[in-house]
Amino acid sequence: MTDTRLTPLAASLPSTIPFVAPESMEALRGAAFDARLGANELSFGPSPNAIRAMQDALSGIWKYGVPENEPLRSALATHLGVMPDALTIGEGIDGLLGILVRLYVGAGDAVVTSDGSYPTFNYHVAGVGGVLHKVAYKGDFEDPDALIAKAHDVNAKLVYLSNPNNPMGSAHSAETVQAMINAVPKDCLMVLDEAYTEFAPKSTQPQIDTSDTRVIRFHTFSKAYGLAGARIGYGISHPDIVSGFDKIRNHFGVNRVAQAGALAALHDAAYLAETLQTVAQGRIRIAQIAQDNGLTPLPSAANFVTIDCGQDGDHARALMAALNARGVFVRMPGKAPLDRCIRVSVGLPQELDVLAERLPLALGDIA
Amino acid sequence: MTDTRLTPLAASLPSTIPFVAPESMEALRGAAFDARLGANELSFGPSPNAIRAMQDALSGIWKYGVPENEPLRSALATHLGVMPDALTIGEGIDGLLGILVRLYVGAGDAVVTSDGSYPTFNYHVAGVGGVLHKVAYKGDFEDPDALIAKAHDVNAKLVYLSNPNNPMGSAHSAETVQAMINAVPKDCLMVLDEAYTEFAPKSTQPQIDTSDTRVIRFHTFSKAYGLAGARIGYGISHPDIVSGFDKIRNHFGVNRVAQAGALAALHDAAYLAETLQTVAQGRIRIAQIAQDNGLTPLPSAANFVTIDCGQDGDHARALMAALNARGVFVRMPGKAPLDRCIRVSVGLPQELDVLAERLPLALGDIA
Incomplete structure (x- = not known):
């Protein structure tokens, strides 16, 4: 009942x-x-170094993790060539998407995605009472033009693109994605889910530019780094967007041993x-x-x-x-x-x- | 900005x-x-058995954890003498409180707690736009009578009590807490935070009764089980209340290795x-x-x-x-x-x- x-x-x-x-x-x-x-x-x-780092970290599991997720955050910043305040780390991309929609989507607000794209994003949008507008794939690709047109039409708060795309495996070129970022409506934020980006050709990855407030990108340690069970993903964006996450996130939510594992995995190029x-x-x-x-x-x-x-x-x-x-x-x-x-x-x-x-x-x- | x-x-x-x-x-x-x-x-x-279980589980960290948090949930159910569907497991009590307030507190809704009690509960209430009404401690104790009276006054959606109390260390008797549960207003849910309950005398612990829809209790592996960095807490309540968590929680949010550690810790009485x-x-x-x-x-x-x-x-x-x-x-x-x-x-x-x-x-x- x-x-x-x-x-x-x-x-x-x-x-x-x-x-x-x-x-x-x-x-x-x-x-x-x-x-x-x-x-x-x-x-x-994952990297044997990550396993070793987590074994070592187990002796400290009685301690809470560091809420800023340091030193992982700073290491990621160096790795990506951004400042640490352009990064927010959380319990997988799933967890971060849940926070993002709470920050940007009120009841009745419009959100645009592709029909058949990531269901957990849709789940979180529904969870805040957002209204999903889905556009069709173009063949086996998400359709940036249609997504942007729909975002304009419905005055969307968020527009979602995964690149590479799950479940189809397709990927757009960096130029296509950048053109989509450039076309995002003024009052809309683009959600660029790059969970699989490490597997993809460099030519699919637009330059990271954390001075750009039109987009937030999500990466994860669950896929290429082999740490799905650890639950660590991160968002990359303008610091004004990232700081929003500190308004409502579960600050002590990330497992301390996982923080150590992700750091070691990152360093094993x-x-x-x-x-x-x-x-x-x-x-x-x-x-x-x-x-x-x-x-x-x-x-x-x-x-x-x-x-x-x-x-x-x-x-x-x-x-x-x-x-x-x-x-x-x-x-x-x-x-x-x-x-x-x-x-x-x-x-x-x-x-x-x-x-x-x-x-x-x-x-x-x-x- | x-x-x-x-x-x-x-x-x-x-x-x-x-x-x-x-x-x-x-x-x-x-x-x-x-x-x-x-x-x-x-x-x-934590228990050396928990450390060993986590070491063993590290080889499977490339797998996502089980969203129902089995077999931990069933083991907890047996331990507590309740059915598994009376339990929801999440990223610490903090994470569960964040979900709870989203389920029960809309913008402008009243929530009652004690002035000086757990700040993270207040943080989550603010995060959904709830209006906090704080009552004074009575000496070094949270004041159940005042909390209930205020809950009636303001038509509260939630009323919070921690037993034992953090930060004062005080604890009410089981009878006092049960009397508070019995007095919860009809449209209100009592949040009984028992993070420290294992350290307290049995005489402070009301009988768990998951047929009672007036209260949800929270326990954790962060304190007596020594797994703060693992991030596992759980809620115990009527299945109708527990099932609400499946509406919005991050189903794959709990670390897989932590699930194994908590299970082993639970079994090391x-x-x-x-x-x-x-x-x-x-x-x-x-x-x-x-x-x-x-x-x-x-x-x-x-x-x-x-x-x-x-x-x-x-x-x-x-x-x-x-x-x-x-x-x-x-x-x-x-x-x-x-x-x-x-x-x-x-x-x-x-x-x-x-x-x-x-x-x-x-x-x-x-x-």
Whole structure:
């Protein structure tokens, strides 16, 4: 029963878990997955230096973390060539998006995103009573022109773009993204989700300019740095925007050991380079497996490959279910026409072996 | 400069860090503290089993945590004798309070607390535009009768009580707290912050009854379990109240390694028992040190002792500053008349030796 004391907004919201965890699916099916390829995690794990740093930091876990997230914040600032006050660090990009919408979106305010893009952003917008306006993808790409046009039309407070895009793996050029930033309406803030940016070509990354108040960018340690379970993401923006986060965030919310792990991961450039190479090879392997089975892999700038299964959403959903039933955890886009695809994260070589073995079987299951 | 695109509420809020971290104070003074006795952390650290469990879990930190926080939630349910759906787990009590106020407090809604009680609760209430109504302590105790009367007067959505109380260390009996629960106005929810409850006599703990929709209780792994840096707290309430948290929380916000550490800590009852004994001895030691210096220790049901310095707030602030300058990190209540006191956490025996040595020196400094 809904608690009658909830605010009208809270009462209107559903109680949901946005994504079912693979562990929950494993509990339901009564067996572990043989290949965990559904959550865009880095199966290779983080830098051994990060693991070591976290082991060392465990002896201090009885202490609260530092609310400014120092020295991580300053190290990130140096790494990015910005000032520390242009950075806000929080419990993953998810956590930071939740704060951002509270800062910029009141009940009834308009927010623009793409139909089929990141559901957790939409979840947070709904959580503050914002009104989502969704524009269609243009092929397998988010459509900057349509997003900007809609932002003007509806007087949007925020307009969201992910680059590279999840769930499609597509990425726009730096020039295209910069042109979108330049076109953001005066009273609107652009949310540039770059969770997967490390995997993408440099040519997709506009110059970071923290004197520009039109955009806030989000990066994370969950993807290329292999620390999804640590919960550390960060926002990069003009200091006037960043300082807003200190109005409402959970200042002591980041795990102290995770702070140490992220710092060590950041400093291991060699491991990151190795990761990017391994992931690039994994994308090629997944694409080959898809083609071997008559499916069409989409080009990807991220750590996953989205595979066009050539039919409609029901077909792709059936294939996903068949793969899951055969021990291969994958996910897929939620909205047509993107939902003709399944999405496969780069996993360990032996996990991709499992995929190669089970994909034809799963296709047989649903034939 | 304030960003003009912020919501009117966000624009009205200050950008603050609620507590200055000891690490920041150390950076400012150019030297480490010799005794870290200011943040009510457990200097003895968590159970070695918890450290081991976290070491083991580090190899899986590339995976997202489970959003339902299983198996921790079920283990807590068993431990408390409630159903799992009566529990919500989040990034410390701070994080959970932030969600709670969003669920129950709209702009302009009234919230009742005690003048000088937990500032982070007030911070979160302000963050949603709630109007705080503060009642005076009765001596060194929060005043349940006054809190309930005020809640009726102002038609409060939430009424807050901490038991034991921070910053004073006082605790009400289970009967007194239960009587307060029984008297909560119909449209109000009581927030019972029991962060320090493990340190307190059983006689201060009302029976947990998750069929009662009038109260939500908060516990944490930050205090008695020694995992402040891990960021895990939990709410205990009627499932209809708990399910509200799934409307807006950051489902994947809790660190995966912390989940494993909390689970192991919970299962090490022997270590907890040892901790409680050590803390009880530490309280006696701090009280003795205070008395040796002509100061008055207040009775404490928590892991700190609040010391009445016998004069006004300026005097206590000067003493706190003198202690900090001499390498002893302590904090103090922020509001008169509570601010005649300083607050000293139970630390390691050698840290209390430092306190014994430096307290007379600090008193000399300000004489």
